[in-house]
Amino acid sequence: MTSSFRKRLLDAATAPYRQAGHFAWHFARGKLGRDPVFFSLLADGAFPPRARIVDLGCGQGLLSNWLTAAGRLHAAGDWPPDWPAAPQLEAYRGIELMPNDVNRALPALPPGAVVEQGDIRDAPLGEVNVVVILDSLHYIEPAAQEAVLERARDALAPDGTLIMRVGDAAAGLPFLLCTWADRLITSVRGHRLGTLYCRPAAEWQRTLERLGFNVRPQAMDAGTPFANTLLLARLKA
Template sequence: MSAALAREVAGLYAGASRFARGYVSGKLRTDPASRVVLERAAGKPFGMVADLGCGRGQLGLALLMAGRAREVVGLDRDARKIVEAQAAAARLPARFTAGDLTADSVPDCDTALLIDVLYQLPAEVQRPVLAAVAARARRQVLIRAFDPARGWRSALGLAMERAGRLIRGDSNAIAPLPMEELAAPFRVAGFAVTVTPCWEGTPLPNVLLAAER
């Protein structure tokens, strides 16, 4: 992502807290998922985007500001982040809703994004969500996932996630599904699936699963 676009999107959060502004700017400038998603949208705009687990919404707003999405619908369980996303999107075709990610909450869309969200859900919730996304995304799905089969990267990533949850007092599960299990619903629905590393500059086992029609 260009520095100019990152600054422009971060400027939308002028009314948010200093921490939120710094977080948004940092994610856009340094997170490899932000760069990869924007690059993929450059050749084929994403149309109507469902950003599931959107956080503060900065990735969807970056797609809109770059002219690479027509509309964005975001969902996140953190109501405080959703308030910040809604304020930032005041003059853009985007709407953000607070709520849990379930099969019933997945909207019809052209492109679905699930960035760093699935492995934080119980496995029994992930499976119906994946099936719903495969049924409702018309063009493509991009998932930045935690791959549990990446050796030392996976071991280190699990240790870091558990330590972070202990510090925050977060009791949410860490349940990364195998890549083949993530891919299966999309292959059944007629998508072509690829999995590539998305951990640039980090020791983490993050990968990008792309399912395309």
């Protein structure tokens, strides 16, 4: 991937946030540009060719614009030759607790995408082939985490994919840095952070396997001081 492609994708994915205000646009630039997970999901072909997504704890819905921009660049032939084809975003529904984030998401959403204010502990998840949970499950209590994961599995079509990122509570100082950064970013976004319910990445993996997923863990913190793990989980046939 060249740096000019990187910039074109970032520009296309963040342009819609100009309509959502200064903060939303800068936040989108910072997060999509610096967090390795967004480029990696495309480079690794994490999504099925036609993705119907529910995004739990979606923040300002960055993933919807990221995949829409990727689809446009791919259709225009502007795509790294060593990457799999960009997924086609057939449906995107984000669920987000904080009204501030929902309000930043709404003016920027691509056609057909939806972001709803709700609590992932009880919001209906619908029927999808991808459930995304990026950095949002550790905000809720362990029993609720288990219940969300069970409902995520039940929402998935056969062969469905769960894409989940977690801080690895077994990682020592880099994990502590994750939690400090979480507190800082949460307060910059205008919220207060309560208790966090983190676990070692290996424990998350075991939980998903028990629920019927094949899991591929991948370090997802390149270029950052943090200890984040991406768990790419596919429902066993």
